[in-house]
Each structure stands twice: as structure tokens, then as C-alpha cells.
Amino acid sequence: MDKSMYAIEVDKLTKIYGKGETAVTAIADATFQIKPGELVAILGPSGSGKTTLLTSIGLINEPTHGKVVIDGAMVADEGWTPGLDLKRLRREKLGFIFQHHNLIPFLNALENVMVALEINHLSGAEAKNRATELLISLKLGHRLNNYPTALSGGEAQRVAIARALANKPKVILADEPTAALDTENGKNVMDLLKKLAVENHSAILVVTHDHRMVEGFDRIFQVSDGRITSEVCN
Amino acid sequence: MNLAIRDIRYHRGRFILTSIGLGLLLGVVMSMGGIYRGLFADALTILNITKADIWVVQQDTNGPFAENSRIPEDIKYRIKAVPGVAEASPLSFQTIQIDRMGKPLRFFLIGYDLNGFGGPPVIMAGRNIRQKHYEMVVAKGMKMEIGEKIRLGLHEYTVVGITGKVVSSSGDPAAFVSLSDAQDIQFKKDNDAIRNDRERIGANLAGIQSLSPVQAKFLQKNISGITESTHTVNTVVARLAPGANLNEIQERIRRWNHFKPLSVEEQTKILTKGMIEKARMQLGLFRIILLVISAVIISLIIYTSTLDKIKVIATLKLIGSQNRVIVGMILQQSLLMGVIAYGIGYVLILSTYEKFPRRIVLEPFDLQMLFVIVVAICMIASFVGIRKALKVEPAEALGG
Numbered sequence: 291m292d293k294s295m296y297a298i299e300v301d302k303l304t305k306i307y308g309k310g311e312t313a314v315t316a317i318a319d320a321t322f323q324i325k326p327g328e329l330v331a332i333l334g335p336s337g338s339g340k341t342t343l344l345t346s347i348g349l350i351n352e353p354t355h356g357k358v359v360i361d362g363a364m365v366a367d368e369g370w371t372p373g374l375d376l377k378r379l380r381r382e383k384l385g386f387i388f389q390h391h392n393l394i395p396f397l398n399a400l401e402n403v404m405v406a407l408e409i410n411h412l413s414g415a416e417a418k419n420r421a422t423e424l425l426i427s428l429k430l431g432h433r434l435n436n437y438p439t440a441l442s443g444g445e446a447q448r449v450a451i452a453r454a455l456a457n458k459p460k461v462i463l464a465d466e467p468t469a470a471l472d473t474e475n476g477k478n479v480m481d482l483l484k485k486l487a488v489e490n491h492s493a494i495l496v497v498t499h500d501h502r503m504v505e506g507f508d509r510i511f512q513v514s515d516g517r518i519t520s521e522v523c524n
Numbered sequence: 525m526n527l528a529i530r531d532i533r534y535h536r537g538r539f540i541l542t543s544i545g546l547g548l549l550l551g552v553v554m555s556m557g558g559i560y561r562g563l564f565a566d567a568l569t570i571l572n573i574t575k576a577d578i579w580v581v582q583q584d585t586n587g588p589f590a591e592n593s594r595i596p597e598d599i600k601y602r603i604k605a606v607p608g609v610a611e612a613s614p615l616s617f618q619t620i621q622i623d624r625m626g627k628p629l630r631f632f633l634i635g636y637d638l639n640g641f642g643g644p645p646v647i648m649a650g651r652n653i654r655q656k657h658y659e660m661v662v663a664k665g666m667k668m669e670i671g672e673k674i675r676l677g678l679h680e681y682t683v684v685g686i687t688g689k690v691v692s693s694s695g696d697p698a699a700f701v702s703l704s705d706a707q708d709i710q711f712k713k714d715n716d717a718i719r720n721d722r723e724r725i726g727a728n729l730a731g732i733q734s735l736s737p738v739q740a741k742f743l744q745k746n747i748s749g750i751t752e753s754t755h756t757v758n759t760v761v762a763r764l765a766p767g768a769n770l771n772e773i774q775e776r777i778r779r780w781n782h783f784k785p786l787s788v789e790e791q792t793k794i795l796t797k798g799m800i801e802k803a804r805m806q807l808g809l810f811r812i813i814l815l816v817i818s819a820v821i822i823s824l825i826i827y828t829s830t831l832d833k834i835k836v837i838a839t840l841k842l843i844g845s846q847n848r849v850i851v852g853m854i855l856q857q858s859l860l861m862g863v864i865a866y867g868i869g870y871v872l873i874l875s876t877y878e879k880f881p882r883r884i885v886l887e888p889f890d891l892q893m894l895f896v897i898v899v900a901i902c903m904i905a906s907f908v909g910i911r912k913a914l915k916v917e918p919a920e921a922l923g924g
């Protein structure tokens with residue numbers, strides 16, 4: 291298969307925190323590929339290494355060993371590829387969704403989305419148009435000028451999703467995006483992610499604790515003790 | 525979209541309060557600069573209004589602004605006779621403090637020759653002194669009305685005119701009287717003292733047996749005349765004719781012994797170096813301390829507001845913000861705080877400086893310098909916050 295077919299390729303990815311006796315192997319020898327538009331869930335108990343896997347792919351945590359290829363670009367091979375502009379790759383190729391929405395408290399919904407566009411060199415007017423469009427498509431048109439504290443949990447998480455999508459990333463990484471939401475809102479967020487994977491043709495990697503949330507995902511990785519122990523394909 | 529301004533807008537209460545506090549501090553810093561300039565202006569006021577070229581004072585002294593300088597009044601004739609001298613006029617200075625309406629009134633009394641110069645520079649209300657005796661012109665700062673009478677020495681004096689802002693080198697408002705009045709106030713003994721003196725002289729002379737009563741009487745009259753004489757002044761000021769050589773004239777007067785001719789330049793040096801230097805250093809020190817305090821406050825505010833934003837900064841980094849976005853946010857906030865505080869201080873001082881008890885002179889140069897310093901302080905003060913922000917890991921955005 292052609293390399294560029296994949297949005298994410300991971301080969302023998304290992305992440306060890308610390309050194310010597312206190313070293314913790316958080317991820318060991320993870321190997322998988324994800325295609326654009328694929329929706330993948332990572333399930334596993336607390337401390338099993340789910341977040342570490344996500345951040346290692348997400349150019350936040352330097353992998354100790356192994357390779358990571360994002361959208362055809364080798365970003366890590368036994369450590370970061372030298373000369374990479376990690377921030378630039380993050381803002382151009384990746385979108386992040388967190389457990390807590392992580393919206394900027396002093397910006398309203400619209401501005402929270404605009405900020406992601408502006409750091410990616412869109413002019414203020416362009417950013418405003420795109421952000422407005424995006425928020426309207428996420429049914430937040432009536433919440434543009436609300437500050438995060440004035441948004442419900444579900445609304446805030448949808449704004450965060452809009453921010454993650456703003457730059458049309460190839461890969462969306464979500465770390466327990468529904469954990470802070472009630473079941474219904476959680477379901478809505480997951481449905482939204484599924485829809486976006488299809489529409490935007492983005493690879494979406496979602497970490498979750500909750501088995502009930504993974505219905506309709508293309509693949510499910512089960513992680514325990516830093517290893518991907520099983521992979522279920524739907 | 526400007527993150528610094530959005531953040532400030534969202535936390536405006538805190539920002540405004542801090543800016544006002546800093547503004548007050550900067551206002552004090554500005555007023556101290558103004559007070560220093562004011563000291564300068566005050567110290568040189570009399571020198572400037574007199575418009576003399578040479579100040580003849582007692583030998584081995586630094587003149588009446590620095591110490592006691594007494595010279596005979598009639599030296600003015602000799603000075604006037606020096607070639608190149610156009611005018612010479614005697615002046616007498618004394619600081620007086622009296623009680624007026626239950627409050628101490630302190631002022632600087634200048635006695636001048638009504639036919640000479642060195643009198644009130646302008647008359648803003650009333651008129652100048654016309655009679656040889658018991659009239660006075662006071663500076664606006666004495667807050668006296670025309671027609672008001674005060675007792676100085678043995679007599680009552682009536683305010684006939686108000687002059688502008690004339691103050692002594694230590695900032696006390698000035699009042700003008702005729703030279704002979706000033707001499708009376710300064711030297712004239714009261715009648716009891718005169719009687720006592722005369723009796724003592726008489727008794728001493730009576731003890732000298734070789735003197736005839738006529739001779740004794742004559743001598744007593746003469747001695748009393750000398751001891752009761754008030755024809756002493758503190759300085760005689762002179763103006764030169766156009767083209768006259770200052771150095772030559774100074775040299776000539778110096779050769780007479782007993783007198784020291786100070787040029788305006790020398791007099792300025794005495795007034796500024798000797799008298800204001802300490803005040804200047806003190807004010808300078810206070811200004812530095814206040815600026816350091818401002819810097820510490822700005823640093824702390826910026827640092828704590830950076831700490832409040834750790835998660836925001838981590839999130840920004842995680843979604844790929846360039847460092848300049850983050851540095852810019854912190855630096856702009858710091859600068860904005862400094863500039864707004866400066867503005868508040870400036871407006872404050874501009875609207876109050878005339879009400880200060882001491883003269884405040886606001887020099888544009890001083891204010892511009894302070895602005896530059898404030899900007900520099902803001903940049904330096906934001907450094908701790910910026911350093912902290914640059915150390916934030918994007919991973920800190922994850923988790924609770």
C-alpha cells in the first residue's frame with residue numbers, strides 16, 4: 291500500500307518516562323496505521339498509556355523509540371526528526387480536543403475558534419467568516435458572543451471541536467472528550483465526531499473510558515499496561 | 525485579534541485598579557521631578573528678577589543666599605564709579621516669621637532702594653511702593669490683601685501692591701519694602717535698648733577723667749551715632765554698561781579688599797550646587813525607589829496574571845501558537861499597564877500641580893524621559909512572566 295494512503299502510521303512506538311530505576315514504560319512497541327476518515331477509539335484502564343499514545347502521535351511528547359508518520363511526513367524516528375517545526379505541524383495537520391474544553395476563558399466562542407485560524411496566518415476577517423460558518427454548522431450560531439463560562443458543557447465542547455476543526459486538520463486527537471459530559475451530551479459529541487470523520491475525511495483518534503461511547507467506530511484499540519492488546523474492527 | 529486586550533477587557537477590574545495604583549505612584553514620581561525643577565526655579569528666582577550682572581558681597585563669604593554677608597550701604601557709590609558699571613543698587617534680605625491670624629507666616633523680606641533696582645518685577649494688583657516708609661509689596665503666595673497691615677519690628681506696614689510668584693531660595697514667598705525700612709526692621713533697636721546703650725557709653729566716658737564734659741558729650745553722640753546706624757546691606761548689585769568686561773570689573777572690585785564680586789554664573793553655582801544638591805539627591809533617590817517599587821508591582825502583576833494563564837498558554841502552545849503570540853500577549857499587557865498608569869499619573873499631576881504648596885515645574889524633557897523609563901521598566905518587568913510562559917509545556921493543557 292502507498293505510504294501516503296495513511297493519515298497516521300506508527301511503527302514500534304515506545305515511550306519511556308524517566309530514567310534508570312524510576313523509568314516508566316508508558317507505551318511499548320505500538321504499531322498501527324490509520325487511514326483518513328477512519329474513526330478509531332482507544333479504550334483502556336487508567337494509567338494504561340492512552341494519553342501518552344495520543345500525545346506521542348500529537349507532537350507533544352517525544353517518542354523514545356519507533357517511528358511516527360503524520361500525513362506522509364516522518365515526524366519521529368528514534369526521537370523527533372531533526373529540524374521539525376512541531377508547532378507548525380500541530381497547527382496545520384492536527385486538531386486537539388480535550389477532556390475539559392480548554393477554551394480560553396477571556397475569549398468568546400467565536401474568538402476561541404478564530405484564534406486557531408489566526409495563528410495559522412488567516413486574516414482577521416477570513417478567520418471570522420470561517421469561524422462563524424463552522425460554529426453555525428455546529429448549531430452554535432446563537433452562542434457566538436458567549437464566553438466559555440456562559441456555555442453549557444456540551445456547547446463548550448462543541449466550540450472546542452470547532453476550534454480543532456478550524457484548520458481542516460488531517461488528524462484529530464481527542465482525549466476523553468465526553469468524560470466531563472452527561473451521557474446524552476457525550477453521545478452527541480461522539481456522533482458529531484463520527485459525522486466529521488466522514489465529511490472532512492480526517493482520521494480521528496478518540497481516547498475514552500466508556501465502552502458505551504464507541505458504538506459505530508471503525509476500529510477499537512484496547513490498551514493495557516502500555517500495550518495494544520487487541521484491536522476490534524467493525 | 526489582540527489577546528492582550530481581550531484578556532484585559534475580561535479582567536478589567538483588576539487591570540484598572542492596578543493601573544490606578546501605578547498611576548498614583550508615577551504621579552508622585554512626576555511631582556518629585558517637578559519639585560526638583562521647582563527648587564531650581566525657586567532658588568534662582570531672586571537672581572533672575574534682579575537682573576544684575578555682579579553681586580558684590582562681603583569678602584570671604586558666598587553671599588547673602590549662602591551665609592551672612594554684611595557690607596556698608598555707601599559702597600554703592602564706589603561701585604557706581606567703576607568704569608563699565610551702569611547702575612549699582614543695595615539690597616537687604618531677611619527671613620521673617622510672624623504670627624498672622626493665629627498661623628505662622630513665613631516670608632522673605634527684600635529691602636531695595638526705591639531709586640535703584642531689585643524691586644518687585646511686576647505689579648499684578650495695587651501699586652508699587654511710593655512712600656519711603658511703611659509700605660510693602662507682597663508676593664501672591666503670601667495671600668494678603670491690598671490694604672492689609674502687619675507689624676514688623678517697631679512699625680506697622682501696609683500692603684500696597686501684589687507682585688507675581690517671587691520666592692526666596694528656600695521657597696518662602698517674598699515681600700518688598702524700601703531699603704531703609706528693611707534696615708530698620710533688621711537693625712533698629714527699640715527705645716529701651718537705645719537708652720541703655722547710651723547710658724552705658726555715657727558712664728564709660730564719664731570714667732575717663734581727662735575728658736572734659738563737652739568732649740565727653742561730643743564723643744557719646746558720635747559713638748551712639750555709629751552703634752545706632754543701620755546703614756548696612758547684604759549685597760550691592762550692579763549692572764554693566766553694554767560692552768563692559770565682566771572679568772575686569774570683578775578684578776577691580778576684588779582688589780579693594782573687604783568685598784567679593786560674584787558673577788551671576790558664580791551666584792547660580794552657589795545657589796544650585798550648594799543649596800539644592802542635597803535635596804536633589806534625596807528626591808532622586810526617592811524617585812528611584814518609587815520606580816523600583818513600580819517595577820516590582822508590574823512584575824508581580826504580570827507574573828501572577830501569567831500564572832493564572834498557564835493553562836491558556838499551554839493550550840495555545842498545544843494548538844500550535846508561535847512563541848511570539850504568547851510573548852506578545854504578556855509584553856503588551858505590561859506595556860499597556862505602564863502606559864495607562866503613566867497617563868493616569870500625568871493627568872493627575874497636570875490637574876493638581878498648581879495646588880501644591882511648593883512650586884512644581886513640569887519639564888517636557890523630564891516627562892518624556894520618565895515615559896521612556898516606564899516603557900523600559902515594563903519590558904524588564906514582563907521578563908519574569910515571559911520566562912515562565914516560555915517554560916510552559918503544551919502537555920500541561922491536558923488533564924484537569
Ligand SMILES: Nc1ncnc2c1ncn2[C@@H]1O[C@H](COP(=O)(O)OP(=O)(O)OP(=O)(O)O)[C@@H](O)[C@H]1O
Pocket residue numbers: 307308314315316334335336337338339340341342343
Ligand atoms: N510526565 C510523566 N512523567 C512520568 N510518568 C508519566 C508521565 N505521564 C504519564 N506517566 C505515567 O505513564 C503511564 C501512562 O500514563 P497515561 O497518562 O498515558 O495514562 P492514561 O491511560 O491516559 O490514564 P488515564 O485514563 O488516567 O488518563 C502512567 O503510569 C503514568 O503514571
Ligand SMILES: [Mg+2]
Pocket residue numbers: 340341342465
Ligand atoms: Mg489520560
